[in-house]
Amino acid sequence: MTFDKDFLRDNDLGLLLLRLMTGGLMLFHGIHKLLYGVSAIEGMLAGIGLPGFIAYFSLAAELAASLLIVVGAWTRVAAAVMVGNMAVAILMAHLGDIFSVDPMTGGWAIELPMLYLLGAAVLCLTGGGKYALTKGHITD
Template sequence: MVKTMLIAVNKKLACDDLGKLLLRLAVGGLMLFHGLHKLFGGVGFISGMLVEKGLPGFIAYGVLIGEVVAPVLIVLGLFTRPAALVLAFTMVIAWLMVGTGKTFALDAVGAWAIESLVYFFIGALAVAFLGAGRYAVGKDPAYK
């Protein structure tokens, strides 16, 4: 009886395309808040960190590609896989810039200090491997 009920529940919840949409909305939508903050507030603080590390400050504008353009494409389901890879790469760069010293640390409430970086990195990889699904602007498989 329990097995029959579990099979029925599993069949009802088997909505892979809806799951892909929800994942895209979570990963892309939440990252977009970070990107919009930088779009409207400027990337000066990132530029300063880059200059401190001996890199040219102008490359700070690349964060807008990784945190605004890529998330919008992910949410829309357009060029989803490449956009997700760009977002994952952005998270690696963010970790290298600000997270390496926190990799083995907890924050004030006991959470992993880099958990949001890891969430976005793994979420972006999941989107890259899964693709956009049926609920996407890009209908041609080449653009999903």
């Protein structure tokens, strides 16, 4: 039995794992909002003078964009939606923590939302890869 060293250098497999991580883990947030509502986000929006219905865009982004990223359909567009969603989430819920370190872990206080944002940003630049449903197009 021989070991294929190129398996460890498979960019397309790496993009699949990035899609599964970014979209798959964000999907849990969307499902939570679907099951339990978006009232917390509506409250934050009301607190800054914006209409509460905007919270449903977050729900849609976290469900639809996440699913599209996982299956690799219109990956660049879905990832751009996720980048926007995460940028708004950081500005609304984590603005005061941008220059903070979590005293319990020593990590950046906004590392989780930034992991989603940056993972999606990479997918905007790369597309979904060979193991995506749509590939080879400007919007893959």
